[in-house]
Amino acid sequence: MSALLNPARTVAELKELRALTGDENGAQRVAFTPMWVKTRHWLKSKLKEQPVETHVDAAGNLWSTLRGESENCLLIGGHMDSVPNGGWLDGCLNVMAGVEILRRINAQYNGKPPVTVRLVDWADEEGARFGKSLFGSSACSGNLDMNEARGLVDKQGIKLPDALKNVGIDFERVKDSGKELKNAAAYLELHIEQGPVLLDLDLPLGAVLGTFGVERHAITFHGQAAHSGSTPMKRRKDAFLAAAKMSSEIYKIAERSGNGVCTIGSCTTKPGIVTSVVEECRITLDQRHLDGPALAKMLQEAKAASEQFAKEGNVKVSWERIWQIDPRPFNDELIALCDESIRETCGQSHRLPSGPLHDAAEVARAGVPTVMMFVQSLHGISHNKIEDTKEEHLELCVTAFDKLAEKAMKFVAERS
Numbered sequence: 092m093s094a095l096l097n098p099a100r101t102v103a104e105l106k107e108l109r110a111l112t113g114d115e116n117g118a119q120r121v122a123f124t125p126m127w128v129k130t131r132h133w134l135k136s137k138l139k140e141q142p143v144e145t146h147v148d149a150a151g152n153l154w155s156t157l158r159g160e161s162e163n164c165l166l167i168g169g170h171m172d173s174v175p176n177g178g179w180l181d182g183c184l185n186v187m188a189g190v191e192i193l194r195r196i197n198a199q200y201n202g203k204p205p206v207t208v209r210l211v212d213w214a215d216e217e218g219a220r221f222g223k224s225l226f227g228s229s230a231c232s233g234n235l236d237m238n239e240a241r242g243l244v245d246k247q248g249i250k251l252p253d254a255l256k257n258v259g260i261d262f263e264r265v266k267d268s269g270k271e272l273k274n275a276a277a278y279l280e281l282h283i284e285q286g287p288v289l290l291d292l293d294l295p296l297g298a299v300l301g302t303f304g305v306e307r308h309a310i311t312f313h314g315q316a317a318h319s320g321s322t323p324m325k326r327r328k329d330a331f332l333a334a335a336k337m338s339s340e341i342y343k344i345a346e347r348s349g350n351g352v353c354t355i356g357s358c359t360t361k362p363g364i365v366t367s368v369v370e371e372c373r374i375t376l377d378q379r380h381l382d383g384p385a386l387a388k389m390l391q392e393a394k395a396a397s398e399q400f401a402k403e404g405n406v407k408v409s410w411e412r413i414w415q416i417d418p419r420p421f422n423d424e425l426i427a428l429c430d431e432s433i434r435e436t437c438g439q440s441h442r443l444p445s446g447p448l449h450d451a452a453e454v455a456r457a458g459v460p461t462v463m464m465f466v467q468s469l470h471g472i473s474h475n476k477i478e479d480t481k482e483e484h485l486e487l488c489v490t491a492f493d494k495l496a497e498k499a500m501k502f503v504a505e506r507s
C-alpha cells in the first residue's frame with residue numbers, strides 16, 4: 092500500500108496551489124469568487140487523471156466518485172475555500188490528501204475498490220463573504236436555514252442568492268444536494284488543528300472526538316448611576332462590580348467541567364463615564380463543551396453565580412441567548428480506527444475535541460458515522476498567513492489518513 096501512496100506529492104501540490112491562489116498576504120480562495128473558480132479548475136485537472144466521475148451538486152459542492160463493488164460509500168471531505176489572507180493548509184490539506192488517497196485506492200484495486208469512495212470539496216465552509224459558515228455542508232445535511240440565508244448580503248451589498256447565480260447555483264434548490272448523502276456509510280476529514288494542543292504535547296497527530304456544543308449569551312447587570320464623589324461605597328448599586336465578579340468565576344466553572352471552556356468576550360458599560368457608578372453592564376459569555384449535560388451544567392452554574400453576585404451587590408441581572416448549538420460527538424468505532432492509524436504511523440496518538448466547527452459536524456448531524464484527524468499546527472494559529480505545519484508532519488498525516496481510509500473502507504463493507 093505504502094509504495095502506491097506518495098505523501099510528498101501532496102505537499103508539492105499544496106505548494107503549487109499556494110503559488111497559484113495566494114499572494115504575500117496569504118491564501119485568497121474566498122468562496123464563489125473568480126479565484127475560487129480558478130481553484131476548482133485546478134482541482135478538476137488533478138482529478139481528471141483518474142477514472143472518477145466528477146460533478147457539482149445543487150449547493151455547489153464538488154463530488155468525485157470512484158465506483159466500487161458496493162454502492163455503499165466512504166466519503167472523504169474538505170474545503171478549497173479560504174478566508175481572505177488565509178493559511179495555506181486550512182481546508183485544502185484535507186482535499187489534497189483525499190486526492191492522493193483516491194490515487195492509491197484506484198491503483199491498489201485496479202479502479203474497482205470493494206466500496207465506493209467519494210471525495211467532496213464543500214462549498215463555502217468559511218462563510219468569509221456572507222458571515223455564515225458551513226454553507227455547502229449544511230445545505231447537504233438539510234440544516235441550512237433558508238430564510239436566514241436568503242437575506243445574507245456581502246460588504247458590496249450583493250445578496251447570497253445573486254452571488255450563487257453567478258457561479259451557476261440556484262439558491263432555492265440548494266437542499267437538493269441532500270441526495271448526495273444516499274448510501275454514505277462513513278465520513279472522514281483531515282484538518283490542521285487550528286489550536287496549540289498537539290503542539291504543546293509535541294505530537295504530530297490526534298483523533299478528534301467531536302465538535303464542541305456552544306452556549307452564547309448576553310448577561311446584563313442593572314444597577315443605578317450615581318456620582319462617583321458623593322456616593323459612599325456601601326450605598327452603591329454598582330452593575331460593573333457584579334459583572335467583574337463573573338470574570339474570575341468562569342475560570343472556576345470551566346475548571347470544574349473538565350474539558351470545557353468559557354470566555355467573556357465583550358463588556359460595555361452605561362453611562363460609561365469616569366465620574367459615574369455603572370448603571371448598566373452588559374457582558375457576553377461563550378461556553379463550549381463536548382458533553383451536552385456538562386455544557387448545560389456550566390450554563391446553570393454561570394446563571395446561579397450571576398444571581399448570587401447581583402444579590403450581593405443589590406443589582407438585578409437578566410440573560411439573553413445569542414446562539415446555541417449542540418455538541419456533535421463523532422463515531423466511537425471510527426475514532427478508535429483513527430487512533431489506531433495514528434499509532435501505526437507515528438507511535439503515539441491523542442484524543443481531543445474540536446473547538447471550531449467543521450463540515451464534519453454537519454455530516455455527523457445528518458446521521459453519517461464521522462471522524463476527523465488533526466495534524467499539529469506550528470503556531471497553533473489559523474485564518475492567518477503564518478499558519479504552518481512541519482513538512483514531515485504533513486507527510487505523516489497523509490500516511491495516517493490513508494491508513495484510516497483503508498480501515499474505514501472495511502468498516503463500510505461490513506455495514507453493506
Ligand SMILES: [Zn+2]
Pocket residue numbers: 170181182216282
Ligand atoms: Zn477549515
